[in-house]
Amino acid sequence: xxxxxxxxxxxxxxxxxxxxxxxxxxxxxxxxxxxxxxxxxxxxxxxxxxxxxxxxxxxxxxxxxxxxxxxxxxxxxxxxxxxxxxxxxxxxxxxxxxxxxxxxxxxxxxxxxxxxxxxxxxxxxxxxxxxxxxxxxxxxxxxxxxxxxxxxxxxxxxxxxxxxxxxxxxxxxxxxxxxxxxxxxxxxxxxxxxxxxxxxxxxxxxxxxxxxxxxxxxxxxxxxxxxxxxxxxxxxxxxxxxxxxxxxxxxxxxxxxxxxxxxxxxxxxxxxxxxxxxxxxxxxxxxxxxxxxxxxxxxxxxxxxxxxxxxxxxxxxxxxxxxxxxxxxxxxxxxxxxxxxxxxxxxxxxxxxxxxxxxxxxxxxxxxxxxxxxxxxxxxxxxxxxxxxxxxxxxxxxxxxxxxxxxxxxxxxxxxxxxxxxxxxx
Numbered sequence: 001x002x003x004x005x006x007x008x009x010x011x012x013x014x015x016x017x018x019x020x021x022x023x024x025x026x027x028x029x030x031x032x033x034x035x036x037x038x039x040x041x042x043x044x045x046x047x048x049x050x051x052x053x054x055x056x057x058x059x060x061x062x063x064x065x066x067x068x069x070x071x072x073x074x075x076x077x078x079x080x081x082x083x084x085x086x087x088x089x090x091x092x093x094x095x096x097x098x099x100x101x102x103x104x105x106x107x108x109x110x111x112x113x114x115x116x117x118x119x120x121x122x123x124x125x126x127x128x129x130x131x132x133x134x135x136x137x138x139x140x141x142x143x144x145x146x147x148x149x150x151x152x153x154x155x156x157x158x159x160x161x162x163x164x165x166x167x168x169x170x171x172x173x174x175x176x177x178x179x180x181x182x183x184x185x186x187x188x189x190x191x192x193x194x195x196x197x198x199x200x201x202x203x204x205x206x207x208x209x210x211x212x213x214x215x216x217x218x219x220x221x222x223x224x225x226x227x228x229x230x231x232x233x234x235x236x237x238x239x240x241x242x243x244x245x246x247x248x249x250x251x252x253x254x255x256x257x258x259x260x261x262x263x264x265x266x267x268x269x270x271x272x273x274x275x276x277x278x279x280x281x282x283x284x285x286x287x288x289x290x291x292x293x294x295x296x297x298x299x300x301x302x303x304x305x306x307x308x309x310x311x312x313x314x315x316x317x318x319x320x321x322x323x324x325x326x327x328x329x330x331x332x333x334x335x336x337x338x339x340x341x342x343x344x345x346x347x348x349x350x351x352x353x354x355x356x357x358x359x360x361x362x363x364x365x366x367x368x369x370x371x372x373x374x375x376x377x378x379x380x381x382x383x384x385x386x387x388x389x390x391x392x393x394x395x396x397x398x399x400x401x402x403x404x405x406x407x408x409x410x411x412x413x414x415x416x417x418x419x420x421x422x423x424x425x426x
Contacts (some may be wrong), residue, residue: 001137001140001171001174002137002141002338003172005112005138006112006138006320006377007136009110009111009112010112011319013110014399016081016099024302029072029400032090032107033093033106033107036106036107036109037107037108037109037110037111037115038109038115038309039109039110039112039114039116039117039223040118041106041118041119041122042103042106042125044095044103044376045084045103045104045106045122045179046082046103046104046109046123046124047082047122047123048082049080049081049082050125051078051080051081051082052072052081052124052125053081053082053083053084053123053124053125053126053127054081054082054084054125054126054127054129054255055084055085055086055119055123055127055129056070056071056074056083056084056086056131056423057086057087057108057128057129057130057131057134058085058086058087058091058092058096058131058322059087059088059089059108059131059134059188060087060088060089060091060092060216061089061091061311061312062091062156062210062337063087063131063132064095064096064222065095065210065213065229065315065337066154066209066210066212066213067085067130067131067153067154067207068099068213068259068412069150069209069212069213069410070129070153070209070213070410070413070421071083071100072416073410073414074286074287074397074414075208075364077414077418078421081193082104082123082220083100083123084103084104084105084106084123085100085104085105085106086105086106086107086108086189087090087105087107087108088107088108090272091271091272091311093105094311094399095172096310096311097313098100098354105206106119110407111136111137111138111139112138112248112370113142116138116139116142117142120142120143120146120148125144125148125422126148126149126337127145127149127151127417127421128143128149128150128151129150129152129153129417130149130150130151130152130153130208131152131153131154132152132153132154132155132156133155133156133157133161133313135152135172135175135176137175137374139395140175140176140179140260141175141178141179143178143272144178149180149181149183149411149420149421150177150179150180150371151179151180151417151420152181152182152183152184152205152397153183153185153206153209153413153418154183154185154208154210154409154413154419155182155183155184155185155189155193155208156184156185156189156359157184157189157192157193157196158187158334158355158356158358159355159358160334162192162195165192165196166192166195166196168337168346169195169196169197170336172196172197173196173197174197176193176196176198176199177254179198179320180202181197181202181204181416181417182202182203182207183204183205183269183412183413183416184203184204184205185205185206185207185208185308185409186207186360187205187365188204189205189256189359190203190204190205204416206409206410206412206413206416207406207409207412208359208406208409209341209358209413210337210360210406211360211403211406211408211409211411212407212408212409212410213315213339213340213343214306215216217232217316218316218319219313219316220297221292221313221316221317222316222319222320223319225295225301225306225320226320227297228297228298228299228300228301229320231263231264232271232293233262233263233303234256234260234263234264234322234386235260235263235264235266235321235322236253236263236264236266236322236325237265237266237268237314237317237318237320237321237323237324237325238265238266238268238324238325238326238327238348239268239314239317239318239324239326239327239336239340239341239342240268240270240314240327240328240329240336240337241256241267241268241269241270241278241327241328242269242270242271242331242333243274243331244298244309244330244331245327245328245330245331245351246267246269246278246281246282247281247379248330248375249265249267249325249327249330250265250267250281250285250287250305251375251379252375252378252379252382253265253287253382254285254287254306254314254379255379255380255382255383256379256382256383256386257303258357258399259383259386260279260383260421261303262302262303262304262306264301264302264303264306264316265304265305265306266304266305266306266308266320266321267282267305267306267307267316268279268308268310268317269308270327270328270336272309272311273308275293275309275411277293277378278296278306278309279291279309282305282307285381287304287305287408288302288303288304289302289304289305289306289307290302290305290306290307291307291309292306292308292309292310292313293309293310298365301404315340316326318340318341318344318346319344319346321341321344321346322346322347322385322386322392323346323347323349323382323386323392324341324346324347324348324380325347325349325370325378326340326341326349326350327337327349327350327351328351328353329351329352329353330351330352330353330374330378332353332373333353333356334354334355334356334357335350335351335353335354335355335356335357336356337357337359337360337361338350338354338357338370338399339360339365339403341384341399342364342369342370342399342400342402342403343400343403343415344396344400345396345397345399345400346387346396347391347392347396347399347401348369348370348371348399349370349371349372349373349378349397350370350372350373350374350377351372351373351374351375352372352373352374354372356404363406364402366398367398367401367402367407368394368395368398369395369398369400369402369403370400371395371397381413384420409413
């Protein structure tokens with residue numbers, strides 16, 4: 001099965017090579033880490049311990065944030081072990097290097113035996129930890145061949161992907177067999193893991209790591225903005241917006257400005273390659289705006305749009321918000337992490353398409369800590385909340401309470417991983 005899978009994967013790479021090349025040449029995407037993805041182990045990886053290492057894979061920014069405490073706790077518990085972190089996306093790589101150090105972070109190799117074997121031989125891990133649903137067949141197979149224990153943490157099966165996984169249960173059942181431990185976000189995720197072939201006795205519920213993200217410390221940007229934004233100014237932060245959403249957000253903000261002309265919108269697109277396009281959209285609407293990349297701390301911020309065209313600063317910027325809107329949700333992309341603003345007690349709005357954060361959204365909506373709006377309702381709801389300070393405080397307080405009530409997944413996951421890591425003499 002693994003030979004057939006590898007041949008098909010190789011054929012797919014060959015057939016799609018022209019598309020990848022165009023993306024690299026036109027947009028500069030996927031160039032970063034290309035050698036690492038093909039199995040070249042970077043010299044910067046500091047394999048400085050005789051103890052077996054721990055390899056944690058966190059796909060992108062969300063997974064890096066979610067596993068941050070796990071990495072730091074592992075390092076504190078096992079100071080003699082190397083803890084390495086891989087990512088798939090460039091934004092995830094950048095954040096991981098900032099948080100964990102360049103000598104411990106690398107790009108996840110493609111799921112080919114030659115690429116994976118190079119890293120397994122160089123890193124010598126005794127434990128491989130995969131965040132969410134990274135079920136790469138060759139990775140799991142070669143890890144098992146080397147006697148490496150594998151755990152899938154913060155595991156979830158989305159509404160969209162579950163039918164596909166279940167349809168190919170015959171394939172995923174043997175693929176998942178090498179995994180020693182599945183720690184699911186919710187009971188429903190645990191049931192779905194079993195339904196697609198995970199051995200039931202290895203599946204447990206541990207909660208969602210994303211609730212355990214430590215509050216972002218106040219960044220230099222936030223400190224600078226606090227000094228230049230006049231007291232009493234209404235600040236709306238719209239974070240992680242995606243293709244097709246900025247037009248809707250800007251239209252809603254124009255409605256706000258008619259009643260709150262001094263209001264400021266801090267707009268943070270999800271993908272860096274879209275920063276210039278979003279700047280053009282703002283300009284085309286005739287709105288005054290500043291780009292964070294061009295702003296100096298002494299310059300005033302106009303009563304309009306502040307385009308956050310940087311990576312890694314959004315989480316802290318949410319603390320400035322009177323109201324936050326979390327994107328990827330007005331269009332059917334599944335939403336993004338509402339916990340980043342909720343941790344500050346900021347009232348949170350999101351669109352109706354939040355299937356990637358199903359359980360978190362259910363907890364917050366049922367607990368009165370989240371307002372769900374469609375594109376037409378976004379402007380009026382922002383205006384209503386800006387007029388009603390008591391409603392804002394109530395919504396923000398509920399969000400912070402729910403955030404605090406649902407923490408604790410890190411401790412549960414760490415305890416289970418310690419048992420796994422220390423069993424069998426490895």
